[in-house]
Amino acid sequence: MSGHTQNEARISELSYLDRQFMQQQRDLLNDLVSRQFGSQFSGERDRDLRLLQRLLDERLVRNDQTRELQAMGVVMGDLLAAELGLDWVVYEDRAGRSRALRYQQTDNYLFPVTMISRRREAGNATPVSRIYEKAVESMRAVVPALPFS
Template sequence: MPQLRLIGALLFCLAAALPQAQAESVSITELSWTDKQFMAAQLARVDELVRSEMGAQIHGKPRDIDVLQRVVNRNLVDRNDAQTQQALGLVLGNVIANKTGMQWVAYKDSNGRSRALCVKDTSDCLFPMTMLARRMAVGLYPDVNKIYQEAMEMVQPLVNKSPYDVATESEPIN
């Protein structure tokens, strides 16, 4: 039960921060060469981990969600290993990107610079690199599939918009 309360508190904090985040200045740019190299190294880190410990591979496909869950359940990443925890989030983000067409970008706001997954040409973004890491860092064993499903539900209305949809006063777009 304490884990559920903590998750609820984290979600409340996230929801409370959203209106404030929208009001601040945000800069979204393409990933630098350094970002791309760093992310490639992180993917290699997770791929090596799952190959050596489980005989599996990372593919950027939905089956990676089950692999990530096994990594979490087997406690293969130390609670203090933020780099590898974020690398797990990168794998999760790649599954989301491949399913939705979202793009990795450099996202800069008052909290600093991070890598985010955004709907093309918008500031509608997810931060998958911390979706697992923040939970694992406090000793939780996140339900990776649940986090994936919730992220997909949040972005689905945004990624499925057609540029030809036009709202009228009598007929709002769903």
């Protein structure tokens, strides 16, 4: 979550190019899991988190593969968005431009694209499911529980 305020950051909708790039990232991973495991990402949280972890455990995505690691962050972000009712936005501040998840019109953000890559590139092998749960926990204070459908 970020402590930045709207005054410090500029928030905008994803551009066409952002959406297209994110879809390419999803497709990259779906192609990989399809070839390697005969499977696809389904949007089912536990199953998809296991697939993401398996990519790392079997070294199909290595710690130096930033593009693939960030693609994994997009897939994980889609799961977070679905579970917590978050929306993808563009977050721009002095540090640069990022794709982020935001809860409604609040100043509460998650940055899932780099959640896996930052850790892996630093040699941190925290399991994907733990990264996911930590992100959920950080938003639970501000996001009311969604009703069961």
